[in-house]
Amino acid sequence: MFNIPNFILPDVLLLIFPFIVIGMRLFVTTRSQLPWRLANIGFIAIFILLNLIPFSGGAERIFISNWKVDDFGVLMREVLIVSALLGMWLSKDYFEHGADKKPQMHQIAEFIGAIAFATFGGFTVVSACDLLTFFLGLEIATIPMYALAAWNKRDQYGSEAATKYILMGSVATAFELFGFSYLYGFSGSLHFSEIQAAVASGSSPLLWIAVLFLFCGIGFKLTLFPFYTWAPDVYEGAPTPVTAVLSVTSKATAIAFLVVLVYGPLSPIQDKMAPLIALLAGVTLFVGNLGALKQSRLRRFMAYSSIAQAGYIMVALLGPATTAKTAIIYYLFVYAVSNYLAFFVFSIIGHHREETFQSLRGLSKQNPSLAIALAISMFSLAGIPPLAGFFGKFHLFFSGASTGHYTLVAFAVLNNVIALFYYLQLIKAAWVDEPDGHLTPLRLTKRQREVVILLSIAVIFLGFVPFLSNNIFAGFTN
């Protein structure tokens, strides 16, 4: 038997407990809350275990030669677990409500299992030391998402979304594999450190083909320009909790993939890749912002908004390793919390009404607390201080500007004005428009109210309260 080191415990736990949750489905009634409760305990336990891992300050902990747990990995795991936990909370409403207003709590087991496996895929991506594990991680993160996207199998839009997602995702995978094969052909090794040495020693067209294909492949998953077109359809067709998980977990995994590549094996040519990254970042955030301007359906709107956010995250990849990693982790945390807050509000609305801007009318008069939560999440996504979103974006721009990319940063900052415009459209619908008598009144359960308040407080204080930002995120600075 292996002597299992402490730092690997969360990963092992995450690998085991979804099987228990799914297996439990066989033994429980349709109304049973047991799988949900167990999953809650599991995710929270993993989160606590992750927080107990001390920062190594640059030194890598390696487990059987190709599974490393560095500081970035630990923090990234925390982001993914928070996202999974929130996604699970969000899904509870969905299953309690059921497809035909019948509770289907037993189905939540499979749902949670899929989220947990996708999360484990993310864990694998940040732990990988060689291309094979790396690729496996990306696939483990993606395949459960295909199943999740197809959850509404009787729904026309749901099936369309799932088909689109699977086709696009497979093409992206093919691109990545092609890129990996060239990278292997160029360096003659699958191991990151050897690839890094080969990249440092000399460049060739082969390497650049590999880089280009890798960026194309991950561009699909990160919804970068010009590979973002699937996102609006899939975000709209999939059930709300899946959309939320897709927009946070998938995106976090994809960006982690890029961070590992750019600051790992490809780090010697980071400055040469800068124009490519800058171009992708600039065009993506511009296209995302323009696309969001004319949307009237909430989840399509969030799709474009998250495309733009992907562009903003890319800006940070231009900076030096520690600054960029801290910035990206911090931003992902903030983005996850703000995005989930928005999706919680949308899901409450979606249970009673259609998910369009029209359904938000008069929200501030009928349900002020929900309207305040919506305003908080939108202003945070728009990057208005003192909400967390501002500090997140500030950090991303700080990272981009630290290597002198002022033009891109200025462009990104100016784009924020466009972003503010469309976020204000949504706030206007909720705050300014008169209530519409035809809309079904909203009822919040106690749990929904608690989660919304918790997330709102997190969005407000995550930004400027220094003890949070110093202790949790300071892994790279000490």
Add this chain to the structure above:
Amino acid sequence: MNTILFNSIWVIPLLTVLACVMIPATYAKTIRTIHVTSATIVLAIVCYLTYVVYALSGTPTNPAAAPLALRFFTDIPWLSMFKANYIVGADGLNMLLLALTAFIVWAGVLVSLNIKGNQKIFFALIQLLATSVYGVYMSFDLVLFFVFYEMEALCMYLMIACYGSGKRDYGGKKLTLTLAFGSSMILATLFGLFFESGATSWNLIEIAKTNLPMDFQMWAFPLMFMGFAVSSSLFPFHFWSPDGHSAAPTAVSMLAAGVMMKMGAYGCLRVAMFLMPEAAKIWLPYVVALLIFNVVLGPFIAIRHKDLKYITAYSSISHLGLIFLGLAALTPIGLRGASLQMISHGFLTGLFFATIGMIYERTHTRDITEMGGIMRKMPFLGVGFVLAGFAGLGLPGFSGFIAESTIFIGAFQQDSTLTRIVTILAILSITTTAVYILQTANRMLHGPLPQKYESLTDGCFREKLVIVVLVACLLFIGVCPGWISEILDQSIAPIFEKINNIP
């Protein structure tokens, strides 16, 4: 002790908001009482601290903040991730602006006690806006400064769009987005400032000691200056202000025109000109050319408008133009005049919008052609409006005269033909100002009283109190400006010295 009091200026409004979150919206009276009390406490603290700054003038200030003469200096590590600290302090200039803000916030809370809609949220937003303005004037760390500066966007849109009148969504969006455009220019240049200066923190005083490369300054200064000037409605970025002000509820107009628009001019002086003096010397003469619109054409546009708030908005545009004339003069007297004008115009425009709001509450129109003879029914409000108008056209005895004449003297000292021509035009434009103010007062206050206004009543006690206090402030600055110039000079001297020391 004074330092703690100083820091509590921006904390008290926030605590008030938190306290009111706990109270259900049905207890409107309790909520109003809490907000009035909190605004009054802050006003008292600020007045006391202003007196302290005045009493201590001439004594040595905190050496950590040299060359700036700062008191109540606080420097605490804040966000170590991007080296931002919590740095606040007070010199004469920002202490006076804080006092102005406290007065306007206090008056704004008092005039909006019977606003329609959800009062709990409205007063919370007013206090948040107050926090943001206090914070901007207090902070000497650029990140902290920017956080407070941008925070206003959040409150402004909601307050205008939910509680305003007329085209409130349009006006609110126009205002918020234009201001956000300005602050995005500022943010972009802030990154440049930080990395090009090679400073180890965002401390304004530390960055001022470094030498920024000239080619960087040449592109960064106009971006940053214009970014700040957007919120002071310098041509060509003035267009948000008439629509924004006319859509906003009274208290928001007062705060926006009275203190928020000064934030821009303050930023131009404190950040842009102080940190990049070399580029300021080269670029500012071109700014003078833009002022022809603000100062000369602004009053002409005001003559043609019928809506009271549009008239006041254009009058603000012309008065803020004078601030920039003082800044662009680059002489100590000009800078002092600009600072005086910031304070004087704050009180004056606050009084203007307050009386307009009170009249509008009664007549339900702001169209001056529909009004008439109001003086007979509301003598107190009418007199308040006329006094604000007199202060605006620079009648001696009011603060406007002191400020404007100082600016004109300062600007004329500048050895440049363009500046002198603009100064002369600006002096002549006082006549135009007199035209629209007297014309408005005449049409609105005198003549036959329309039938529908027979039952109108004069201001109640709290409205009279607001008018009396604001008029008293205007007169006080106008009659004894000496002490203000005295404390202003300490804060202007280091900025001027930095510009003057350039070979």
